[in-house]
Amino acid sequence: MHILRKHIEEIISLTDDEFDFILSHFEQVKKRKHQYILQEGEVANKEYWIIRGCLKSYFFDEKGKEHIVQFGMENWWITDYESFVKQTSSKIYIDCIEDSQLLYITYENREKLTAEMHKMERFWAKKSKYGRIALQNRILSLLKNSSKERYELLLEQHPTLFQRVPKKLIAAYLGVSRETLSRLNS
């Protein structure tokens, strides 16, 4: 079974024809480590699904400090959702932390596919709900947890991230300094 089909069928069931129709809306692309898939100021016209690899979305504050919005690994979706949904200029960058193999769907194809196919509207609606829950939990964690607790929570939820992502990026995700992270990590 195609790995994208396996991923979608975790939420909705599909016939062979339905999956072929869905897949015809996607394109495949390979990117090398450090290559961008989105830069600040561009309109995010694609949503990516990660077959293999690791990515980060991030921005710089006025002082030039990097903040990580999201990481992405196998089976995760990644884009700048504000830019993608509203078709406005992106405030963030997305690039590859590792060589990556990706499937993407354009904004137009996604609109077309969800309008034509209730099942895919339902699939992405569910994905969006889960994304919202994850973000809400990150907010609760930023409000109530100490750096140490946030670090331990991330380690618990995504242990493989710590093997694949440089420490300074973990720090930029947690909103702590590299030095604080070293202490937490020891």
Next chain:
Amino acid sequence: MHILRKHIEEIISLTDDEFDFILSHFEQVKKRKHQYILQEGEVANKEYWIIRGCLKSYFFDEKGKEHIVQFGMENWWITDYESFVKQTSSKIYIDCIEDSQLLYITYENREKLTAEMHKMERFWAKKSKYGRIALQNRILSLLKNSSKERYELLLEQHPTLFQRVPKKLIAAYLGVSRETLSRLNS
């Protein structure tokens, strides 16, 4: 036109029959100031749409400090989304800051309505996307902005909130102390 219909038709257009069918899935309820609609430990079985009034969702950390997850005013939707979507025990409370008039849809009715009616799946998918964007922006703001900037951003986005909500709750939303807020506010 019914105010809920006006709200839904901002995203999708409906026939009279379609709206009647949708409305038949909702119930109306009135709550007085300080009354709960959800308590920690309960499963959130309803999503509320606010006809009139003001609500807050919140939790207490280990030190007993209150943190605001979300405010709700006219036209906003409110529930504990994690508890509602996963049908698990809620980690938060929701109660009324003012006397409030609400429409609600149960989990079962919402599942039924979205399964039967692609348009409503689409409506809530859009709402969920916008909710996700708002949460993402709140995270970016928590990561990069000072207390003063977060205060000004909230004031700019929701000026009426400041007339309706006690200062200590604004502080609990921004993650600052009451004293810091007083300084920002002066």
